[in-house]
Amino acid sequence: MSLIEVQNLGKEYINEEVKTLVLQGVNFKIEKGEFVAIMGPSGSGKSTLMHILGFLDKPTEGKFIFNGQDVSTLSDDELAEMRSKEVGFVFQAFNLLPRTSILDNVALPLVYAGLSEKEQKQKAKDALMSVGLGHRLEYMSNQLSGGEKQRVAIARALVNNPAVIFADEPTGNLDSKSGLQVMRILQSLNKQGRTIILVTHERYTAEHAQRILRIRDGEVVGDEKVSNRIIADGVDELIK
Amino acid sequence: MNIFKSIHNVWHIIGRNKIRSFLTMLGIIIGVMSVIIIMSAGAGAQSLILNQVKSMGSNLIGVLPGQSDDKGPPASVMGVEITSLKYDDIREIMRGQFPHLVGAAVYVKGTDTVNWSDQKTDTTFVGTSADLLTVEDTQVSAGRFFTAEEERSMARVAVLGSEVVKNLFQDIDPIGKQIKIKKTNFNIIGVMRERGTVGFQNQDNQIFVPISTAQKLLLGINYISQARVKVDDAKNIDVGMEYIRMILRERHGIDNPEDDDFSVRSMAQSVEAITSITDALKLFLAAVAAIALVVGGIGIMNIMLAAVQERTREIGLRKAVGAKNHHIVIHFLLETVMITLIGGIIGILLGIIISTLVAQVAKGLGYDWKLIISLSSILLSCVVSVGIGLIFGIVPARRASRLNPIEALRYE
Numbered sequence: 001m002s003l004i005e006v007q008n009l010g011k012e013y014i015n016e017e018v019k020t021l022v023l024q025g026v027n028f029k030i031e032k033g034e035f036v037a038i039m040g041p042s043g044s045g046k047s048t049l050m051h052i053l054g055f056l057d058k059p060t061e062g063k064f065i066f067n068g069q070d071v072s073t074l075s076d077d078e079l080a081e082m083r084s085k086e087v088g089f090v091f092q093a094f095n096l097l098p099r100t101s102i103l104d105n106v107a108l109p110l111v112y113a114g115l116s117e118k119e120q121k122q123k124a125k126d127a128l129m130s131v132g133l134g135h136r137l138e139y140m141s142n143q144l145s146g147g148e149k150q151r152v153a154i155a156r157a158l159v160n161n162p163a164v165i166f167a168d169e170p171t172g173n174l175d176s177k178s179g180l181q182v183m184r185i186l187q188s189l190n191k192q193g194r195t196i197i198l199v200t201h202e203r204y205t206a207e208h209a210q211r212i213l214r215i216r217d218g219e220v221v222g223d224e225k226v227s228n229r230i231i232a233d234g235v236d237e238l239i240k
Numbered sequence: 241m242n243i244f245k246s247i248h249n250v251w252h253i254i255g256r257n258k259i260r261s262f263l264t265m266l267g268i269i270i271g272v273m274s275v276i277i278i279m280s281a282g283a284g285a286q287s288l289i290l291n292q293v294k295s296m297g298s299n300l301i302g303v304l305p306g307q308s309d310d311k312g313p314p315a316s317v318m319g320v321e322i323t324s325l326k327y328d329d330i331r332e333i334m335r336g337q338f339p340h341l342v343g344a345a346v347y348v349k350g351t352d353t354v355n356w357s358d359q360k361t362d363t364t365f366v367g368t369s370a371d372l373l374t375v376e377d378t379q380v381s382a383g384r385f386f387t388a389e390e391e392r393s394m395a396r397v398a399v400l401g402s403e404v405v406k407n408l409f410q411d412i413d414p415i416g417k418q419i420k421i422k423k424t425n426f427n428i429i430g431v432m433r434e435r436g437t438v439g440f441q442n443q444d445n446q447i448f449v450p451i452s453t454a455q456k457l458l459l460g461i462n463y464i465s466q467a468r469v470k471v472d473d474a475k476n477i478d479v480g481m482e483y484i485r486m487i488l489r490e491r492h493g494i495d496n497p498e499d500d501d502f503s504v505r506s507m508a509q510s511v512e513a514i515t516s517i518t519d520a521l522k523l524f525l526a527a528v529a530a531i532a533l534v535v536g537g538i539g540i541m542n543i544m545l546a547a548v549q550e551r552t553r554e555i556g557l558r559k560a561v562g563a564k565n566h567h568i569v570i571h572f573l574l575e576t577v578m579i580t581l582i583g584g585i586i587g588i589l590l591g592i593i594i595s596t597l598v599a600q601v602a603k604g605l606g607y608d609w610k611l612i613i614s615l616s617s618i619l620l621s622c623v624v625s626v627g628i629g630l631i632f633g634i635v636p637a638r639r640a641s642r643l644n645p646i647e648a649l650r651y652e
Contacts, residue, residue: 056560056646077564084562095557095649099256104249109561117245156561 001068002029003163003195004053010061011048011218022048023218026062030197032163035190037198037206037226040215047168049215050199054089054166055082067163084113088157090182092169094149096141102128102152103137109160127155131185147178154185164195171205183208184232208232250575254582264543265583267536268628272584272621274529276591276613281598282522283612289514291608292436293507298474300375300507301481303330303467303488307500323463324501327369327451329491330467338483340476343371346464348454354408354447355420361407365398365421365447367454375470383415383430391450394457398426402434403444421447422458436608477506533624536583537632544576544636548643555640556648568641569634576633577626584625588618 009026012019022045030036040046051057052064055071056079064072071082088109096105107124115123128134131151141149150170157165167186171179187208190196198209206212207230214222254261305325327346334344348367353360370388373379386397398419405414414428426449435443455461471480481504488502489495505513548555555568563571592613602609 051646054560080559080562080564083560089560091649095553095560097554097557100252108558111245112558112562112564112567160562 002065003032003034003067004030005065006053006059006062007065008062009049009052009059009064011045011052011057012060021218023052023059024061026218026220028213028220028223030195032195033190033193034211035187035196035198035209037200037209037212038215039200039203039206039212041201044215045218046199046201046215050166050168050197053164053197054087055079080112084109084160086163088160088162088165090150090153090157090165090167090170092172094146094153094173096149096152096156098142099140101138102133102141102144102155105141105152106156106159109156113160123159124155127159128152130158131155145178146174147181150174150178150182151185154182154189158189164197165189166197166199168199169201170198171200179205180232183230187232204230246571246574247578250571250578253575254578260543261579264540264579265586267539268533268580268583268625269536269587269590271529271533271536272587272625273591273594274532275526275621275624276588276617277594277598278525278529279522279617280591280595280611280613282518282525283614284595284599284602284609286515286518286522287610287612288602288607289518290511293511293514298507299471299477301469301471301477301484302505302507302510303469303484304503304505305463305465305501307503322501323461324492325464325467326462327455327464329488330464330469332491333469333484333487337487338480340472340480342470342472343374344467344469345369345372345375346451347466347468348451348459348461348464350422350454350459352422352458354404356408356414356417359408361404363401363404363407363445363447365449365454365458367449367451367458369451372448375468378435379433380430381433382413383428385430385448386450391452394452395450396424396426396453396457397429397450399430399432399448400428401432401444401446401448403442404447405431407445419447421449424457436606477508481506530624533628537580537628540576540579540628541632541635544572544633545639547575548572548636548640551640552643552648552651555643556645556651559643559645560649565641568643569637572637572640573630573633576636577629580625580629580633581622584621587625588621591621 006026006028009023010021011023012021014020026049038046038049048057052059055074058074058079059072062072063070066082066086074082096102097108103121103124106127107120110120110123125134125137128137131154133148133151133155136144136148141152144152150173154165154170157167165186170182170186174182183205186196186198190210196209198206200206207226207228209226210229211225212222213220214224303325305322330344330346334341346369349364351362351364353362354365370386370391373385380399381402383399385399386395390397398421400408400414408414408419409417414431417428418425419428420426432444432446432448449458451464469480469484471477484504485497485500488504489497489500492501494500558568558571595613596611599609599611
C-alpha cells in the first residue's frame with residue numbers, strides 16, 4: 001500500500017463563471033520514505049497539487065488515497081484534523097508568528113493537537129534541537145536570520161511527527177549557504193525514514209530529491225528517478 | 241486546547257500592541273466608567289434626599305393646595321400659585337374632633353434682603369405657626385420660638401436660622417436686636433438649632449416669623465402654600481389623612497374626590513414619589529452612558545475586523561498547522577472579550593475613584609453624602625463588558641475562521 005496515491009486527479013476553479021482547469025488527469029503513487037520533488041514552472045499547478053496532497057484543498061475530480069483511505073471528500077474540519085496529524089509544512093516565506101518565541105512557534109501545531117503544555121514544550125524543544133537551534137529557544141522569531149527562520153519552520157513541520165513533510169520552495173528566500181543547510185536537514189530527515197515532498201521550479205533544488213515529478217499546464221509530464229542526486233554536504237559546522 | 245494557555249496567548253497578543261489595545265479599550269473604559277459614576281452619584285443623591293426627608297419624621301402628613309395624583313409632584317411644585325388652602329382649613333382640622341393629631345405647621349415663604357445696622361444678607365423668610373418646633377422635631381439653640389399668642393397678635397418677632405446669624409451678626413448675640421425685613425422692623429427673640437440642608441433647601445439660611453405677620457405685613461396674601469400635620473403614631477397616618485380629606489372637602493364644598501383642590505400625602509408617599517423620580521432619572525442617565533458602551537463596541541468591532549485582515553497570514557498558518565474553524569473563532573472571540581473585559585475593569589476602577597472624589601467634594605460642600613457603589617453595578621459592568629466583546633467580536637471572529645488557508649497564506 002502506497003502512502004499517497006492519486007487517481008485521475010483534477011482541480012478546476014470557477015471564478016465569476018469562468019472555469020480554470022488547474023490540474024487534470026494526474027496519476028502517481030508516493031511510497032513511504034520517499035523524497036519526491038514536484039517541479040514545474042510557475043502556473044503549472046504544482047502548488048495546487050501540493051495543497052491537495054497537504055489537505056489544504058480538495059480535488060474536484062478523481063481520487064486521493066492517503067494511507068489506504070480515500071480522502072478526496074473530507075469536510076473542512078476533517079481536513080484540519082489530517083493537517084494536524086499527518087502533515088507538516090515548510091513555506092517559502094517561513095510564516096512564523098511575529099514577536100513570539102521560537103519555542104512557542106514550534107509548539108503551535110501541538111496546541112491544536114490537544115497536547116498538554118508540558119508535552120508541547122518538550123516536543124518543541126526536541127524538534128528545535130534536531131535542527132540545531134536548541135540554544136535559542138526563547139529567541140523571538142524576528143531576531144533570527146532567514147536560514148534560522150527556515151530551520152524553525154522545519155522544526156515546526158516536524159514537531160507533530162507527521163507522515164509527510166511538504167516543503168514549498170523552502171530555499172526560495174534564502175542565500176545559497178542557508179539554502180544548502182535547509183536541503184541538508186531535509187535530506188537527513190529523509191534518511192531517518194521521513195517522507196518528504198519538495199515543491200520547486202528549480203532543477204538544481206529538485207535534484208536533491210530521489211525522484212522528480214514534472215508538472216506542466218496541470219498535467220504530469222515526467223516522472224523520473226534522479227540519477228545524479230545532489231547531496232547537500234559539508235555544512236555540518238554551520239548547524240550548531 | 242487549554243483555555244488558560246489560550247488566555248495567556250491572547251494576553252501576549254494584546255501586549256504586543258499596547259497603545260492600540262489601550263485605544264481600542266478606551267470606548268469601553270469611558271462607557272463603563274460613566275455608568276459606574278452615574279449609578280454611584282445617583283444612588284448617593286437619592287439617599288441624601290431620602291434621608292433628609294425621613295429625618296423630618298415619618299409621622300407627618302403633608303397638605304398642599306391643588307390636586308395631584310399619588311405619585312406625581314403636586315401642582316405647586318410647578319410654580320403655579322394656588323390660593324385655595326387657608327389657615328382656617330388647618331385650624332378646623334386641629335379643632336379636636338380627631339384626637340391623634342398632635343400639631344400642625346403652616347407655611348408661606350418669601351425672599352428679601354434683610355438688614356441689620358450696615359449688614360445685609362439675602363435670605364428666605366418663612367411665615368409659620370407656633371407648632372413648628374413640635375411638627376419638625378427641632379429646637380431653638382438660644383432665646384425662644386414665638387408663641388400662639390404672638391402668632392394671633394401679628395407680633396413683629398423673628399427667629400433666625402444659624403446661618404443668617406453668622407451672616408448678619410458674626411459673633412454678636414442677636415437676641416433683642418432689630419432687623420428689617422421688607423422695610424418692617426422685627427425683634428429677634430431666638431436662634432434655631434443648626435439643621436443642615438433638606439432637599440435642596442438650606443434650612444439654616446431662613447428667618448421664621450409668625451404666619452399672620454408674614455401674610456399681612458410681608459406678602460399681602462391670605463392663603464398658605466403648605467401645611468404639615470403631625471400624628472401621634474405612624475399607624476394613625478392613614479386614618480388621619482382620610483380625616484383631613486373629609487374636613488377639607490366639607491369646607492371647600494367638594495362632593496366628588498376627583499374634584500379635590502388640595503392634596504394630602506404621607507411622608508411614606510413622598511419618599512415613594514422621590515424614589516420613583518430619582519430612579520427614573522438614574523435609569524435615563526445610565527442609558528445615556530450605555531450609548532458610549534455601544535459606540536465603544538462598534539469601535540472594537542472595527543479594529544478587530546482590521547486585525548483579522550492584518551493577520552490573514554497568521555490565520556492561514558494556524559489553519560495549515562491544524563487549527564479547526566472553531567479554534568479560530570474562539571481565539572478571536574477570546575481576544576475581543578479580553579480587550580472589553582480589561583477595559584471594563586479599568587473603567588470600574590476609574591469609576592470608583594471618580595465616585596469617591598465626587599463623594600469627597602460633596603462632603604466638602606457640607607452634604608451628608610454617602611459613597612454608594614453597589615456590587616450589582618460592578619457585576620453588571622463586567623457582564624456587559626463581556627457581552628459587548630461577544631456581540632461585537634463574533635463578526636470578526638467568524639470572518640477569520642472562514643478564511644481559506646491557501647489564500648490566507650498567499651495574502652500579502
